[in-house]
Amino acid sequence: MAYEITDKCVKCTACELVCPNAAISETATVFVIDPGICTECADAYPEAQCSSICPIEGAIVDELGDPINPPGSLTGIISLATA
Amino acid sequence: MKLPIVENSGSNSESGSCQPSRCGSGTAATPLPADIQERVANHPCFSEQAHHYFARMHVAVAPACNIQCNYCNRKYDCSNESRPGVVSEVLTPAQAVKKVKAVAAEIPQMSVLGIAGPGDPLANPERTFETFRRLSEETPDIKLCVSTNGLNLPASVDELCKHNIDHVTVTINCLDPQIGARIYPWIFWDHQRLRGVEAARILIEQQQKGLEMLVERGILVKVNTVLIPGINDQHIPELSRVIREKGAFLHNVMPIISDPSHGTYFGLTGQREPTAAQLQEVQESCAGDMKMMRHCRQCRADAVGLLGEDRGEEFTLEKIDTMEIDYPAAMEKRARVHEEILAGLEQDQNPTDTGVTDGRAVQMAVATKGQSLINQHFGHATEFLVYEASPEGVRLVGHRRVPRPYCEGGSSCGEDAEAIMSAIIEQLAGCEVLLCSKVGFEPWTALEAAGIQPDGEHALEPIEEAVKSVYQQMMTREPVELPATERQSA
Numbered sequence: 171m172a173y174e175i176t177d178k179c180v181k182c183t184a185c186e187l188v189c190p191n192a193a194i195s196e197t198a199t200v201f202v203i204d205p206g207i208c209t210e211c212a213d214a215y216p217e218a219q220c221s222s223i224c225p226i227e228g229a230i231v232d233e234l235g236d237p238i239n240p241p242g243s244l245t246g247i248i249s250l251a252t253a
Numbered sequence: 254m255k256l257p258i259v260e261n262s263g264s265n266s267e268s269g270s271c272q273p274s275r276c277g278s279g280t281a282a283t284p285l286p287a288d289i290q291e292r293v294a295n296h297p298c299f300s301e302q303a304h305h306y307f308a309r310m311h312v313a314v315a316p317a318c319n320i321q322c323n324y325c326n327r328k329y330d331c332s333n334e335s336r337p338g339v340v341s342e343v344l345t346p347a348q349a350v351k352k353v354k355a356v357a358a359e360i361p362q363m364s365v366l367g368i369a370g371p372g373d374p375l376a377n378p379e380r381t382f383e384t385f386r387r388l389s390e391e392t393p394d395i396k397l398c399v400s401t402n403g404l405n406l407p408a409s410v411d412e413l414c415k416h417n418i419d420h421v422t423v424t425i426n427c428l429d430p431q432i433g434a435r436i437y438p439w440i441f442w443d444h445q446r447l448r449g450v451e452a453a454r455i456l457i458e459q460q461q462k463g464l465e466m467l468v469e470r471g472i473l474v475k476v477n478t479v480l481i482p483g484i485n486d487q488h489i490p491e492l493s494r495v496i497r498e499k500g501a502f503l504h505n506v507m508p509i510i511s512d513p514s515h516g517t518y519f520g521l522t523g524q525r526e527p528t529a530a531q532l533q534e535v536q537e538s539c540a541g542d543m544k545m546m547r548h549c550r551q552c553r554a555d556a557v558g559l560l561g562e563d564r565g566e567e568f569t570l571e572k573i574d575t576m577e578i579d580y581p582a583a584m585e586k587r588a589r590v591h592e593e594i595l596a597g598l599e600q601d602q603n604p605t606d607t608g609v610t611d612g613r614a615v616q617m618a619v620a621t622k623g624q625s626l627i628n629q630h631f632g633h634a635t636e637f638l639v640y641e642a643s644p645e646g647v648r649l650v651g652h653r654r655v656p657r658p659y660c661e662g663g664s665s666c667g668e669d670a671e672a673i674m675s676a677i678i679e680q681l682a683g684c685e686v687l688l689c690s691k692v693g694f695e696p697w698t699a700l701e702a703a704g705i706q707p708d709g710e711h712a713l714e715p716i717e718e719a720v721k722s723v724y725q726q727m728m729t730r731e732p733v734e735l736p737a738t739e740r741q742s743a
């Protein structure tokens with residue numbers, strides 16, 4: 171069980187700061203989650219921390235590739251988010 | 254970048270009723286307490302006088318944010334403190350310290366270092382406080398300041414006190430959570446993403462608590478408010494009153510910038526920007542006896558230089574690496590330069606009396622590169638300061654950015670000169686005179702046709718003196734033509 175970061179990531183570092191397991195690190199282009207360390211926060215909090223602070227819709231997805239924060243869910247901007 | 258469209262504000266007689274002593278930087282009737290006066294004296298962002306002489310810089314060390322504002326697109330820098338739609342290069346604390354020292358060596362007018370983004374500095378406590386800790390040690394003469402949305406402020410106050418930071422800016426847009434819910438879609442709080450009125454209520458609570466805690470500890474607090482027409486415009490005077498009562502010493506109302514191309518919620522939903530006249534009206538309505546800041550330029554998170562100018566390009570990391578700097582000598586030079594500027598400012602404490610006892614208020618645009626002088630060519634100006642002269646005195650009431658200067662680089666003025674000219678004229682609506690060091694024949698004609706009298710006769714003169722003498726001339730001529738009251742209703 172692990173979350174993943176997509177290329178929509180804008181490298182704001184917010185997720186890295188709140189991950190209770192230090193599973194997130196920076197690469198040249200985006201941040202990445204170490205699937206071996208990520209627990210989806212199940213052990214620590216009711217909600218996964220990274221996807222609760224990430225400001226970018228679609229930047230964090232679950233194992234199936236489904237966005238935790240789908241288009242429009244954070245910004246209220248629906249029409250553009252799908253583009 | 255799109256700018257607010259300026260409507261012709263017509264008569265300014267009502268807005269002219271504000272006492273200069275209330276609007277200037279703490280003089281005459283309602284002075285700031287002496288200790289505060291001293292602390293703001295050389296702060297370019299707080300003091301209307303100092304901003305002409307002292308330089309400031311921001312370093313972008315804080316990328317994360319813990320809330321969302323509807324006027325912000327997190328792909329860009331924080332819109333609370335920076336102009337929307339720009340991206341600053343994020344520095345590590347070590348890189349930031351290096352940059353500050355290089356800039357402070359090259360620009361001896363440097364007096365303030367701020368961290369304002371590109372996210373919320375207090376949502377990045379390690380990077381922010383590491384930078385402050387090192388700077389307090391290595392450049393002890395530079396004042397430190399920080400801007401925040403306020404959510405983490407109460408939790409950060411003790412740490413802020415440690416680093417001897419005496420200026421904090423909190424962006425507070427409202428006191429009413431119902432209004433807040435229309436501005437902030439969510440916050441990250443207590444390990445959860447919270448939304449709606451509850452989220453706004455918590456954010457507002459933290460902001461107010463943070464403000465009170467800072468004031469208790471003697472830290473100066475400036476409040477920024479983004480004016481969002483139709484959402485918080487009616488609420489701002491009340492907000493201004495409350496934060497003033499709590500001890501904020503300066504309130505800066507800035508216009509929302511909602512260009513759709515920035516991809517913000519407000520931009521894409523057609524939220525309108527205030528006109529320059531509306532902004533000024535709100536600023537006047539809550540002036541009270543509190544300082545209102547009229548010279549704020551909504552700088553970038555990595556701005557360098559005097560307010561309104563940005564020399565960031567000269568200080569990229571690569572360029573800094575090649576500079577050879579004698580830091581102790583640079584600090585001595587700074588001390589000397591700062592003293593000279595302060596000595597000059599002291600002589601200039603009183604608002605310029607116009608010597609006119611009866612007459613209407615007149616607004617004049619001024620092209621300046623700093624030093625409080627009329628020293629810029631019309632064609633090179635990217636912004637104009639707006640001064641108001643009235644029987645109460647001469648004061649700065651705002652600034653107007655133009656989309657493009659009339660002469661962009663080089664001697665020949667561009668092909669679309671006409672379009673640029675009409676955009677500039679639109680920005681200058683409400684101004685009757687334009688003071689600059691020089692102005693070409695074509696723009697002269699265009700300005701005159703638009704009812705703005707160009708004036709190059711006061712080149713290199715101190716701004717307030719020149720505004721005063723032009724005003725005196727106008728007022729001695731005017732009553733013969735028409736009584737002031739009739740002019741205004743005309």
Ligand code: SF4
Pocket residue numbers: 172173188189190191192193194203207208209210211218219220221
């Ligand atoms: S889900 Fe939790 S553990 Fe996994 S990366 Fe995100 S914050 Fe870390």
Ligand code: SF4
Pocket residue numbers: 175178179180181182183184185186201220223224225226229230
């Ligand atoms: S919070 Fe989101 S956008 Fe920011 S670094 Fe993490 S994944 Fe990227």
Ligand code: SF4
Pocket residue numbers: 318319320321322324325326327330331332333334371372373402
């Ligand atoms: S606080 Fe600043 S960075 Fe955060 S959402 Fe608001 S404007 Fe953007």
